[in-house]
Amino acid sequence: MSSSNLSNQGAAMGSDLFDVITQQDQVKGDVLAKNQKLLFDLKREISLSSKNNFTLDRDVKIIDKKIALLVKNRISLEDVLQSGEALDLNSKTTTIKDKSKREFYGQLFYLLQNNTHYIAQLAKLVKVGEIDNLLQCVMFTLYGNQYEEKEEHLLLSMFQKVLQEEFKEATSIGSLLRANTALTRMMTTYTRRGPGQQYLKQSLIKPLQNITNERDMNLEVNPSTVYEAYINDYETKTGKPSPLKRKVSPEECAQNPQVKEIIAPRIEKLISLGDAFLDSIIGSLDSVPYGIRWICKQIKELVEKKFAPNVTQSQTCGLIGGFFLLRYINPAIVTPTAFMLVENILPNSKKNLTYPAKMLQNLANNVMFGGVKEFFMEPLNVFLNKNRDRLNDFLEKLTKVENLDENLNMDQYVALGKSTETNITITLNEMYFVHSLLEQHINVLAPNPDDPLRLILSDLGPAAPQLSRAENANVELKLINRFADQQAESSNPDQIYTETKHLLFNVLREMATYNKQVPQSQQITSFAAMFQVAANAKNLELQDNLKKIVVNMKILIQKHNYAHNDQDMIGKMKKDLVNEFFNFDAHIQKSNSDLEKLKQVLAAIQEHNVFLQQQIKVYEEYLNNVKASYDTADSSKKKDKKKDKKDKDSKTTTTTTSGSSSPKSSKKGPFKFAYSQLEKDGMIIESEVPNDKRSMIFFNFTSEQPGIFDVVLMYRNVSVTEIRLQLDELLEMQSVGKVEYETDFIKLNVNLLIFLLNKTFVTGDNPVDKKK
């Protein structure tokens, strides 16, 4: 850029350049600036901690899987120990010693971050096993500043490219966005970022608690299940076999009067719980994060473009609902613990929660219950009918958001006063991983021999192999724009305009400070003077920014006809700036409420982090135990491992002393039961014992340890065979609906067995003895 050119520009500016600045209210501006600094720090912390949680969460799952394999002798202890190393990466940082390597990587990630088509293409090329790692790197590292509008903007425009591809390939509306693809994974990973999680908390916690706080709530409306539960309940409570026939057809179950009586109020309850969810979701429309609404908008526009005019409103809403409800809201409803919405969940709540989720699901898909699918859901059509319009209306509203460029303006004050430099926090392994993916797919990603990506990759050389966990660490990588000039020309004019506008504001602000310190006569009123000041102060960043403004303005005027001339252009930008930024009261109010919300988000993330850390501690202790038992007892290896596994499963960790090692002298019994009596009571369901022998058979029940019962079958006072019963096992059978306890020669009713054991051994009165 020649200096004569610049001074010409300066001459054309006019002296009212600083009108923008003088309209600022300094005091309020400072309050806002302070709030914004706090917000910025908070957002950074949320971004880093949510990334850390994401990785920890995955690590916990990996170790869990490996331990399970270890228990089955499928992998070695060393393998497991290795994956347990250095789990918490957050604390470990390093630098890349080689300066040119550091810069090349800075250039590479700048290129990837700003030219979104590389990642968009890559996401479709990678293998199943690689996609999660890639997405993690994209969502939490490359665009890891989750509240940074510029990064959000870039990330979303990357989405746009992938979405467009998906629509291009689609053959029918019915199949769109249904299968699990790189895109749907991306959409979900996106909802896992801070803002998405915040909305879930806000809209779901209350209606969820209606269910998860209720220990005894049962919303089961499947008549077969209700029928069985009714029988089980009857038998375990009374000790008498139920007069009802087992295993009848679902239709018959549904006709049973008791079953009907149980189900009717549950249907009512479900409808009111469903309403509560819907009210809350619809009511918090305004807090749905912009990016999520924007994705909904894209879906709507793309589907209308592609299938018009043969697309109905209900089809469009079905698709939007397919993303918003099916992939975003409903998973959080059915597994709220995985989303940090509820800390612990009772087993009965789990099943209960699937019902409201199914109701919302059918509502969004515009599908009635019943028909060829679960017939017993039909009464819930009441819910669908009364809410269909309401939901569609909401889904329509969801898509009413500005386009990316307009939105970027909304909160721009945040970006002001911040340096234009970008750093990302990335691990060495992430760098090497992305590098090697790019290498593999370079021919598709950059077919052109002088594509910038090719140039950078050839400077970088081959990708290093993955490091062991112990060697891996975080790097603060400064992103560098290697192709500064070409870049501006190729990007979208709205984007250039916005960027220029904000550069201008930054520069003017800085100059206003300068003007305050000098007499009126020396005050700056032109661009040329600004260049002078910047040069005198040796302020390189200021110089760069000024140059960029001039270059951008030229591009906008000459290439895109944004304005007639410089003056016109500046006038336009000034007007925009005044409109956008100086409604301070509203901005301050908003920043206060944002601060409050973000603090809550951070608290939740940190809480989850503590939970994950504890889990890892449990695993560490477990692994230490295994190691110890390997070292000491070689003969009883298997046994020790089994026991450890049990400890782990029950989550009671280390010091569970198993009963068998220290037998307690709490022997109870024997209690004697006649075969004929048990048969009469309905306990014996089936038997191989010949009829004529039955009258001479007794069962002796004894218990040496709580929960374990030995039953000896006596024939003419001779012991014939023995069965060992475990209460745990029986309860487990009952909970999964198994009612028959099978031994080699006899089948017993589980409910009645539990009743008898409880009655005899726990409460101490022997029902049979009493009868005698």
Add this chain to the structure above:
Amino acid sequence: MPLREFKIVVLGSGGVGKSALTVQFVQGIFVEKYDPTIEDSYRKQVEVDGNQCMLEILDTAGTEQFTAMRDLYMKNGQGFVLVYSIISNSTFNELPDLREQILRVKDCEDVPMVLVGNKCDLNDQRVIGTEQGAELSRKFGGCAFLEASAKNKVNVEQIFYDLIRQINRKNPVGPSKKEKKSVCMLL
């Protein structure tokens, strides 16, 4: 012979036709519309090899966002139908992990299972060859393999019948010869 109960779980990626297969089997109707499932449960009584069986079939969510629900129903299931679509690579590639998870949850190597390549009526769009399916079933310890079409009712009953037979072989009904010994003096 009394009615025996079988708990069957149908698993696989979204859109492969789990619901279509299940509903075709239970109701004899092909579901054209794609309505992603969260979790549906069906019962049907059938006669297999002269025995009356009550099947409880759990049709699960293929949508990956619901995978956190899997552990629970894997624990309760006795037999598993693993479905992919012959016109989609990714649905095929997801199955080995799914099988791993079943074996892990069941803590057992020998779990009754049928591998199903669905939508075989769409032969012109096929991307997974029959041989590839067979190859995968060999990797799955020689588990049963069928190509099926929920739409044209090809091999639908066979899937469930085969599974019932497998479960029967694993836990035979009534006493086996060997077990009888202990009580033979009674008999």
